[in-house]
Amino acid sequence: MRKWGPLIAVCLGTFMLLIDVTIVIVAMPDMAGDLDASFADLQWVLDAYTLALAAVLLAAGNLADRLGRRAVFVGGTLVFTAASVLCALAPDTATLIAARTVQGLGAAAMFATTLALLGHAYQGRDRGLAIGVWGAVSGAAAAVGPIAGGLLTQHLGWEWIFLVNLPIGLLTVVMALRVLDESHGDRAARLDVPGLVTFTAAAGLVTYGLIRAGAEGWGDATVLTVLVVGAVALAAFVAAEHRAAHPMLELGLFRSPAFSVIMLGGALAQFAAFSCFPQISVWLQSFLGYGPVATGLTLLPMAATAFVVSGLAGRLLHDVHPRGPVGVGIVLIGAGSLLLTLVDADSGRWILVPGLVTIGVGVGLAMPQIAGVALGSVPPHRAGMAGGALNTFRQLGFALGIAIAGVVFRSTVEGRLDGTQGIADPQAAAEAVGSGAAPAIVAAAPPGSRDTIHAAIGDAFAAGLDRVFVVCGTVGVIAGLLVLVVVRPTRPRTVPAPAPAPAQQPEPSDAV
Template structure:
């Protein structure tokens, strides 16, 4: 039993950082009420974490190689845990968003080192068992997140979705220092500071521009300026990566159509599968009147299905090239999102189940296999960079998906509320509805119009959700077809097993 204690330490940290992606979703309406958060604020609460994680994931792999993987993992866990406490104590949304960004930086240091640590500790069959358990725990985090978030929010308050990280983080640090040995990769590795700065600027500015466009419109001067500067920053990133001696992302990898396709598919699959759930959570709580626990249980079919399918497909499709499971899995994600579009103003929560189950099937097929496609599309010595790039693109896909879906949703709701009886300012009403403020709008309606206003909001919200589901479904189907067309190499799936010693740090920065 003692030999598995290092696995427990790593899995605790991984579980904590991954569950924080989904645990926040069901708490959003309560956050909005307590902190007077706008729709855009709620988008940033989600996006700050994913953007920060994506921005530094590749760069922190180099630091871990140089300064030690255990040291990096422990430092990341401490930063994540401290930031979680700051999130819980945040007096306003600006502080909460900043703390979430710091959480993302800590999570990137943990994410970039977890599998490398396991590879250093275990060998042979034990290594396969350890990585399998780690994968199962990572999958379980997605299933547990909505339920845990619902229980904590409903019975203790939304602050506890962050405070619960304090004991877990401290135990993880104590175990790590006691049972994990230090290991290094290429000690000559250097931080690609130009690449890090330009990439972070590009991702942050584009996301900010998209979120702001939802409220101010595409013709707004600030929106256009921010998006233009973001494009310049992206161009600067390309130039920087061409000039630095050790780029965090070798752009020559994109000469491979298969690699380019799988990076894009990784981003779009996250968009298609998960970007709609903040709006779904708000719909369930502010319009249908369910509490956080019931909301978490409503979303459970997707996470539970994906967990089961991932386990079964891993056994049954072991000898099948991952191109098929990934491509068809992402197409099924798209189909599931389109099934969600059956929702209308009179629907109850059970209308979501077929679509959620379909999305879960697609996620269970595609996500565990997608790293194999990415690693198989590059030379073996670039496997680490490919894996890290895939996780970076996946986090970006989620962050940009949240921003784009917000624009689509708000536009559809505002359009439906324009001219509705009892709605004086459709733009402000759409903003409030998106943040969970529908009950307040109905309560403030002019005398005798409450029922009319409620009906208009129900129809507008349903129309916004349907538009979002169609966008997500279309994105998913396009991404899946792209994989099936562009990924043709019939090579076996790459295995995270090195030729000797431990697993290189950057190889395991992103193969999860």
Template sequence: MRKWLPLTAVCLGAFMLLVDVTIVTVALPDMAVDMHTGFAGLQWVMDIYALTLAALLLAAGALADRAGRRRVYLAGLGLFALASLACGLADGPGALIAFRAVQGLGAAAMFATTMALLNGAYQGRDRGVAFGVWGAVNGAAAAAGPIVGGLLTEHFGWRWIFFVNLPVCALAVLVTLKSVGESRDPHAKGLDLPGTVTFTAAAGCVTYALIRGGENGWTSGATLGFFVLGAVALVSFLVVERRSARPMLDLGLFRSRAFVGIMTAALLMSAAAFAYFLYVSMWLQSVLGMGPVAAGLALVPMSLAAFVVSAVAGRHLHRLPARYSVGGGMLLIGAGALLLALVSADSSWPVLVPGLLVAGAGVGAVGPSLAAAAMDAVAPARAGMAGGALNTARQLGMALGIAVLGGLFHAGVRSGLPSAARDLADPLTSGQAAAVIGRAPRLEGVVEAAFASGLRETFVVAGVLGLAGGLLALWLMRPAAAVAPAPAEAPAAL
């Protein structure tokens, strides 16, 4: 069994960093009360982690190729542990958000190296087994996040969702030191620092603008200003990458129509399938009165359906062209979100089950197909970069999805309130619905209707994003039309 220790080391880190994307979901209402933070603060607690992970993933991979993958993985584990401790000890929302960003940096260092470490540790059949287990662990992390977060929050307090990372990090470091060998890319080039800075600035400015727009209005000076800064940074990134001798992302990859379709699907999948969990958790706990564990369990149908589809149907999906599994799966994700939009003021948690099952089936169809399709769409020499771009798109989709859907949720709750009570929108979306109802029981029906309004807007837009992603994938990933040979010229008349 000693040969599987490298797999254990890698899976410990991967499971932990992916769980931390969603583990805070069910803890946010308790965080809001304890730290007296508002809706935008709650969004940032989730968003900053995914945003940092997305922005630095490609750069971390390039650094690992040059400095050593084992070394960067261990550094990521250490940084993740320290940041987790700091998150658990944070005394205010600003400190918590800052330390979540540092957590994202450590996660990027770990995530960027996991596949390369497995690739170097195993060959032949063992490599296939290792990647299969690693993929299953990644899927299990999505299911475990809300449940683990709920158990820890309900029985020990929300700070333990961060403290629990410390022993896991220590075990991962120990197993890595004992079993994982060092590896590098002898042909690795230097870091693309200008590309990293401009990409991070673009993603950060756009996300900040989306959150500010939902909070302060889309025409406010700050919102428009950050959209402009984001656009400038994005253009700068494209210019830098086009001119760089060692680009973080080779823009030539996007000459492949199929690759564009794959990246679009990856971006929209996270936004359409996962970004609304925060707002659903708010509804389950602060309006329906469910505890963190029950709220986490209410979200399990999606993960369960995704696991079953990817495990059972996955063995047959490879027989289909990737455009059908990716495009069809995205259409299911969109349809599931639209089913969730059937929520009403008198609904309870079972109304979520059909939509979560359908969306989960879509996730199970899309997930296993995206990576293989990305590898097939590019030259073998660009496979590592394509994989990094795929993971970046997924995490960026999560960050942007939380920001976009958050603005819609807040606006929907506000519009669902009577004009005389619209000042309640901020406390309601900050997890204080139970307190509002407790002070004024006559408002219970008003609060339930307002939350249903916000959730419906959120689910409808998520559904549109999923359907759009499916249609784009089906169109962009279609085989290139064969070019008919030119007809032979008729001989000239004599």
């Protein structure tokens, strides 16, 4: 137990923080019903966690180097666990979104330290085995999330997708204090406060602007103002990083076309693979009438395929330069999203399987290998920063993808419902459809027009899904082709061993 105790402690925390990305998706319709949540509210329940995680990930690694990685890991776990309880007790969506933000901050502190802790605890063959187990657990979190969310939501209530973190979090803290040794990195490095503040502002404002645009339209004054201020904050971040003695992200790395493209590819792969899931979940539950468990099982083929392919790729492709698997994998993610356009108003859930399996193959090929491309495109002493940047871009890709997919879906549904007899306010109807309230719209209609309205909503829902799938598919194919064209196998694959130093090493998994 003493030998493998550090691995168990780190894997428990990693599993808990990564499963919370996907476990929420299946519970969204129940949350909307209990909390009277709007479509935009549901997007923020997902994005608040991911944005907070992305915004402070690099800074958390820097802080861990100075204060101690075990201390930051334990502190982050306590914050994450306490915020999970607040999520479960939230009386309204504002409180839930705030608690999810705090959850994301705790998750960033945990995620930034996991591989550095393992690198310090193990050497040689044991280190390789520990990293492999950690990667498998990370991948399993994505696969288990929809099923766990469905089981807990259907049999105990959506609150339990958060309450289950309480015993796991406390066990993780106890084990970490007992079996993990403290370690540090560069204790002289200063925290890049201007970079942290401007980056967080830019990411948050742009996401808010996109989500609000879905509800109010692109001509809304607040939308335009927020997006402009977000662009100014991004410019301020660039200026701050140029001036910083110890920048959170060294902008000189982007002079390498391969590094720039792999950061973009990581973000767009997340966008293409996962940003359509909220709409699929709502469609399965509110329109087709499936429960949370059946919905989780429907989404399982993607994550399960990714998990299997990831393991096989690690064994069979270890002598292949990662450019090929990454580029082809992202193209397959896009192709799978395009296969999902087979859905129409009369489709059942099994029409999703070919597309989901294809996406899973792409995720399994690309995500574990993408770290090798990122590390191979920078000098060895910048490996930690490159890994942290990749994780940050991937989380941002997911957050922005959720927002953009929401805009596309909502505007398409509203356009299709405009002029439908019995629907006086297509904007409000589109909002209700997106939040899972389609049955309520039909039930509230006069008896003689219910069949017509049900059919119209079905057509609008299918059209909205189709447009989202096309956007995701196009993004994925373009991103994959960019990787294949720009990233060149100029030298043999050399992925540095993960550690003991930088706290921001990348994860070798297909986790979200």
